[in-house]
Amino acid sequence: MSATPELDRRTLLRRAAAAGLLVTPAAGLLSACAGSTPSQNNDNAGEKSNDNPFGVPESGAVKVVIFNGGLGDKWAQEDKAIFNAKHPNVTVNMSSTQKIKTEEQPKMATTPSDVVMNSGADIMDISTLVNEGAIEPLDDLLAAPAWEGGGTVADTLLPGTVADGTYQGKFYVVNIAYTVWGNWYNAALFSKEGWTPPKTFEEFFALAPKIKAKGMAPYVYDAVHGYYPRWALMATIWKSAGKQAVIDIDNLKENAWRAEGVLPALEQWEKLVKDKLVLPGRLDHTQSQQAWLDGKAAFIQVGTWLKNEMAETIPPGFEMKISDYWGLGATDKAPNDVYAGAGEGIVVPSKAPNKAAAKEFLRAVLSKAGSAKFAELTKSLASTAGSGDNVQDSALASANELMKNAPKDLVSVKYWNFYADLDKESQNLSQELMAGRLTAAQFIDKMQAAADKVAKDSSIKKQTRDA
């Protein structure tokens, strides 16, 4: 999710060349898949025990591919050391990249890597992976004993982690980073000016003129990647219309977008745009984050990877803090629900040559020691409980604080993981709404039409969520 779409020239060049071949006429990439024969798996060599629940043979190698985005890849080296402390004779071949799909997808049908962190802008579509049977269910990982003992792996995970990795009733994706989304502000500036971070749009609209008077724009967001503003829109919808409304939207229920509370939520955003409270221009994620750090805007909405992503350019005296997304006030059905969840998913391909070692590696990633290192190095919470307890950091502490006061229900939205068409359409329409080219009512009409189209399309496999 922490998209890092900066261009790696070589990869893009290769990509562009490949796509060029596809177009005229259509095949370059496919040669990679030519005459594929399924590879043979022989991963039953080792003895199974409580300390080695998957029976990893004490030899051989496991290939691990890490997404090197907002969170970096240093934390993974720590997990490698933890893994090798227990299995010194298993070689961990670790590599990191930003182009997960470009590099990993062509191998999926033949000889994939054993552990793939499927994250970033260049991500393999998760429901396609599940539908095609290309990735391995990891329910046995959840049931396995935790690395340091004391219960199962599942027991150590934060709420939402299992649900976020579950598709069609099976656990497929280990999301290792626990991300909290919300509106960020500079606490040092706010206390100097005597501003309080608003809880509702009403309070924000009241504060906005004071911010403008200081020559700042009240708000800035990533206008290049449609999924950035979409988080904020969906959080407002969840708070205003309640959990069931979003579940209905995800399940493509008839007229789900027209449920009570959805329109007023989006009208807040329409007003925010119409009142010109957004920093002029169209900036991408790092440009907008830099503009915010430079004091050009008071609020930016993004997840907790922000601190690590911008670590090099945070000005001295800048006190990064996150506050919850704004609600509408008294009419809200779920005013306190926080947008949080496990992200940065790791998968094990079905055809991975060393699945036992792959699962064992994931067990090491979810260990207490590994999680603590993760939080320390990335300034983000890991999806295991207590990872951030010993880290001193204002951004992480404010996220911790937000989570402590959060009710059990977390804001979570699934439709963009369920359906690629709705993903693209909702990104486009979110951008149009934020550019002021759509009203809230038009946005709803178009989203409803897009949802209905997917519901009717028999070539798209349907998915549902219960909670």
Add this chain to the structure above:
Amino acid sequence: MRHGVARFVTGFLALPVGLYLCYVVWPFLQAAGYSLTDWGGYSDRQQFVGLENYLRLFSDELIRKAFWHNVFFLVTVPLFTIALALFLAFLLNVGGREDKAGIRGVFGSSLYKVIFFFPQVLSLVVIAVMWQQIYRADGQGLINGVLMKIGLVNPEDPITFVYDPEPFLGVPAVLWWLLLIAVWSGAGFYMVLFSAAMQSIPKEIYEAALLDGAGRFHTFFRLTLPLLRDTVSVAWVYLGFIALDMFALVYIMTPSQGGPNHASEIFASVINFNAFQKGQFGYACAIAVALAIFTILLAALQLRITRRERIEY
């Protein structure tokens, strides 16, 4: 042919032809094969679905949009690139004063030649990244920054370039901004191509025209252009291919790779979406095969229309 020679030739050709069959022809055939299946791209599971993917093409709204956007590029990219390249080549070769040494280009033409050709040296990706900075949609963008300094653009309302889907002459603004880059980056190469062709036109023909009192305008339209007919025609076909691609610019520069809100969707971006995001590789192959057929027909048609008797100098 004598026996030994045949073997010699075969020996030479076997390797390149083999490589070509393996890495070009075979994948093409495979793509055509996949286009008849519902393959998702991530597994070895696939089912034969016949022509279903091709029938779907006709009811796909996105394809229709992409088609018209590609047609826009198909018309404008060759037209503007060739016009600009011809103009530059003419100035550089025969546009200057005539003196005792005969016909020559404008002053400093060899320097200009290098400058105009320069974009050709850069890869398209580098060009796209560079233009991202030029088109940046706030005060730090090159164009916006300059225009704001001299007061032509309101800092509260910067030009949004590739984020602007509003139609200009009936075509989304984003396509015009992309067109500008395509023409800028392509004109240099065709200028060199036309320059070479112009230099092969005998100077006596120009001198004869000058003696008859032809001005620059007439020299260009009555002499140069007709004599360059073959070269221009080939350039038109090449540029047609480029116009049907345009993937790199759209992929790197536009929001949501074809946005805003599908305003810059082209065949290649629809293929990319279906193959790599939606997991419908079979359908994506069908689009690609259809596009390939369209491209070949277009090239054949183009070469046929412009075929004429050659003039030998």
